[in-house]
Amino acid sequence: MEKILLVVDAINMDESALVFASYLASLTKSTITGVFLENFENEERPVLKLMNGLAYMNLEAVEVSANRQDKISLIEKNISLFKEGCANRKITCGLHRDRGVPFYELINESRFADVLVIDADTSFKKRYDGTPSEFVKDILSKAECPVIVAPERFDGVDEIVFTYYGTSSSMFAIKQFTYLFPELKDKKISVIQVNKNGEWHDMDKYKLKEWLKEHYSDIQFEALKGETDSTLFDYLLKRKNIFLVMGAYGRNALLQFFRKSHADILIQNIMKPIFIAHL
Secondary structure: OOEEEEEEEOOOOOHHHHHHHHHHHHHHOOEEEEEEEOOOHHHEEEEEEEEOOEEEEEEEEOOOOHHHHHHHHHHHHHHHHHHHHHHHOOOOEEEEEEOOOHHHHHHHHHOOOOEEEEEOOOOOOOOOOOOOOHHHHHHHHHOOOOEEEEOOOOOOOOEEEEEOOOOHHHHHHHHHHHHHOHHHOOOEEEEEEEEOOOOOOHHHHHHHHHHHOOOOOEEEEEEEEOOHHHHHHHHHHOOOOEEEEEEOOHHHHHHHHOOHHHHHHHHHHOOOOEEEEOO
8 A cells, every 4th residue: 555545624633533544554565645625615715806908707805804714724733733743753745725616626536545544523514413523434435545543542453343244345345444454464364254144144154254365464253142222332342453344335334334323433432444335
């Protein structure tokens, strides 16, 4: 892996996401590109101008207010903090200042990255809209590279948990994670499946284990009996320092997973990074 995108609300930078992205960059010897989303489009209006006798439209600030100047100063401060944070950790960094609509800017950026790191609360709405925010849900379903939801607190990785449900999307996520992070080959691997019987399909288990053995040295399989969501969350709450890997295909599957009650438990309480890739 070479390029990590770190999503930054330019006015409200989350330092915990930078800490986690720095861990990934140090692990893989990658560059962090900070994508500073400035979101000033609501403070601008189209203005008719003339050049060489020809009329054209240009976006200009409604007014150069004290509030706008304060935001600009804060953005410059956060950019300095980002650069200093990377320099102190001896990490190569780049910087993109995206001043358009945050969602479209970020989807375009993701097309040219290996992985995207984002804080679960990133939002450009004036009111709190849940965790993960609607903005993050949209990014998860539309990003053109794998996305990692950064934990609020990070204490390292002792175990990688792959969720597998016999689908192409879950295997795709496992492959993407493995190809991106070969440096984690010696970590403990737990492959989890939740179903009504609490049993693995023998052929699936055999083939998956055969593939995993080419990449990892410590592998275990667990089949959990119960309802998929609640059983999985109960299992994850008991684990420490894990990296969770999940696959989901399209917006509907992701929204089903991130129902508010479960998202609060998973993201706010267990403080674990979540890697999500979809076909």
